[in-house]
Amino acid sequence: MTEAAPPMLRLRNITKDFGGKPILNGVDLDVAATRAVALIGASGSGKTTLLRCVNFLEPPSGGEVWLDGERIGMRATRSGFARLPARELRRQRAEIGMVFQQFNLFPHMTAIENVIEAPMALRGLNRKDATEQGRELLARVGLADRAEHRPHQLSGGQQQRVAIARALAMKPKLMLFDEPTSALDPELVEEVLGVMRRLAEDGMTMLVVTHEMGFAADVADEVVFMDGGAIVEQGPPEELFRDPRQPRTRAFLQRLLRQRRG
Numbered sequence: 001m002t003e004a005a006p007p008m009l010r011l012r013n014i015t016k017d018f019g020g021k022p023i024l025n026g027v028d029l030d031v032a033a034t035r036a037v038a039l040i041g042a043s044g045s046g047k048t049t050l051l052r053c054v055n056f057l058e059p060p061s062g063g064e065v066w067l068d069g070e071r072i073g074m075r076a077t078r079s080g081f082a083r084l085p086a087r088e089l090r091r092q093r094a095e096i097g098m099v100f101q102q103f104n105l106f107p108h109m110t111a112i113e114n115v116i117e118a119p120m121a122l123r124g125l126n127r128k129d130a131t132e133q134g135r136e137l138l139a140r141v142g143l144a145d146r147a148e149h150r151p152h153q154l155s156g157g158q159q160q161r162v163a164i165a166r167a168l169a170m171k172p173k174l175m176l177f178d179e180p181t182s183a184l185d186p187e188l189v190e191e192v193l194g195v196m197r198r199l200a201e202d203g204m205t206m207l208v209v210t211h212e213m214g215f216a217a218d219v220a221d222e223v224v225f226m227d228g229g230a231i232v233e234q235g236p237p238e239e240l241f242r243d244p245r246q247p248r249t250r251a252f253l254q255r256l257l258r259q260r261r262g
Contacts, residue, residue: 006069008033008205009054009174014063016049016229023049025229026063031174034203038216038237041226042252047209050226051176054207055096056089067095068173094122097167098176101183103159105151111138111162112147119169130169137165141195157188161195168199175199177208213256217241225249 007030016024024046031037039047052058054065056073065072072092074081084092105114115134119125125133138147141161151159160180167175177196181189193215200206200219210216216223217237224234225246233246244250 005033007031008035008068009207010064010066011050011054012064012066014050014053014065015061016046016053016058017061023229024053024060027226027229027231029224029231029234031205031207032221033205035221036200036204036206036208036219037222037224038220039207039209039224039226040211040213040216040252041232045226046229047226048178049229051098051178051207051209054174054176055093055098057098059083067092072096090122094118094170095173096176097170097172097174099160099163099167099178099180101179103151103156103163103183105159105162105166107151110148110150111143111154111165114151114162115166115169118166123170134165134169137168138162140168140198141165142191155188156184157191160184160192164192164195164199173205175204175206177206177210179209179211181210181212213241213253225252227252 009031011027011029014024014027015022027050039050041047049058053060059073070092073084073089075084106117109117112131112134115137116127116130119130119133120127135144135147138144141164143158143161143165146154146158154162181192184192193212197219208220220237222234223237223240225232225240227248233240233244233249240249241253244253
């Protein structure tokens, strides 16, 4: 019998407090390599905070984050564990791509310049190789003809696709998406979701905070419902959406359905 491969991402007992107020309450979650996991839940349920704890943009108050067998943000010492130096943390973060709600592109740079900046600065790629890779990535997200455009010359959907290409340029082991379509006009949402669908089909390991239930149902291998800083229920989308076991999950999905009908 073949032993199951360890998860690409492993979260154990993740807690987070802000000013003494608990935001995350002991979250355990595994994300297997090449799998897409969607985090759903109401605003304030802890989804974005959990995502930011994965790459230590918000250091957890407690618990462990492991990526591909390496503990993130901490190192073993004789007396236990200690925070990693900033340089080592930057090296770890290079393995985790993140796409935010806002596009966060450098406004004075073209699309291709935005994409190649980090691989040159952090991976040591020369400009020629970085540019060749960057153009391939822009083509992958459908923007081969926008390489020389600056952000103000691009639509919101195009800017978000440049942001995805920029994250992919670091060749991450894991991609995090934090409501990547929430700042877009409705007619631009699908072009970004289409890129994310193709990434999932290509086997990118993804953890996605989303309010797009159709995307979660169609693309995610697993859906995780959070409420009150904890995971209430998780499972394959066809099961969780069709027959949720927990009353809080049912109430959340019914509320969404009423909002859409209204």
